[in-house]
Amino acid sequence: MASTPLSDDSRLPSLSRPQLLLTAYTVLTVIALVYAASTSSAAFGVYNSQWDGAGELRDIAGEAGANVTVGTNVSQYPTTGADGTVAVVLSPAESYSSSEQARVAEFVQNGGTLIVAEDYRPHGNTLLAAVGADARFDGRAVYDNRNYYRNSSFPEATPAGDYPETAGVDTVVLNYGTTVSAGDATTLVNTSKYAYLDTNGNAELDNEEQLASRPVVTSESVGDGRVIAVGDPSIFVNAMLERGDNRRFVRNLLADHDAALLDYSHAGSVPPVAAAILAVQRSDALLLFCGVVLVGTLLVFDRRLDERLRDRLREYNSHDTDPQLSPDGVEQYLRARHPDWETAQIERVTEAVIKQRAERQRND
Known part of the structure; x- marks a missing residue:
């Protein structure tokens, strides 16, 4: 018996050139919008994969064995069992309120490790004072005309002694950083003796500016916790991680912690898609x-x-x-x-x- 002839009327209709162009344009637009909503161009931003972003910081913390959380609210600081957590604050753009400062201080008092990296903004020093730390950021750019990476604004600093944070580290490269007034804190990393603070902002060594070795990273005990002050947040950005032994140094800072909280609660806006995901993760x-x-x-x-x-x-x-x-x-x-x-x-x-x-x- 003859079988029913096969029909070809189910084939997809061919698209005209204008329809193909419209389809391609629509797909590209959707991809661009999703990408823009999930990334950031903010300096030090954890969702910024460009040279000045800190997108690789999450990977380094994970490689160090920590469970990484991007914090958008100070309430994410643990106040109990904080001894296994390290929190990182990179040059906050806004000041912490008194209640927020109290939360961070409680975190440190209960055993947490707080890393504050700052250069010229005032909010880093305010946070250090609020948690009871003795160290302070100078706020003036540090230069070194003899020991530098590309030019004197990229001074090379070296460990001040044998510490876990500087294990395997020979050189830490700064990028327009500042120094740290240590007070009673322990100096972990120093500039060379040829470094100077640019008081008048002309990027040159003047008569009133003195050559001296100065701290750029300090560590001190506060309560049951610890506070580490780093005089250059640029050490943590993607491009600078490849300079000197910066990557190894940052990894050492984050090592030996079960959890790492990257505090972006005061560092500008988080991309909408990332903010939505983080909100869902925080809320049952x-x-x-x-x-x-x-x-x-x-x-x-x-x-x-x-x-x-x-x-x-x-x-x-x-x-x-x-x-x-x-x-x-x-x-x-x-x-x-x-x-x-x-x-x-x-x-x-x-x-x-x-x-x-x-x-x-x-x-x-």
């Missing part, structure tokens, strides 16, 4: 809501898919196909008519067609 209620929405969407999609298959089945039953067509013939017919269908879908429809055909024959 939001996480449950998103789960319910996802499950509901899948159920609706599954129901519509079933309805679509039933509609297609009725369509096939209405065709004048050969009632004696074998299952292989039905499957061949479906593959020719719907080349975009997956094998599992074709098998389900074939089985349903054969089953309904048998039921009709019994009824007849």
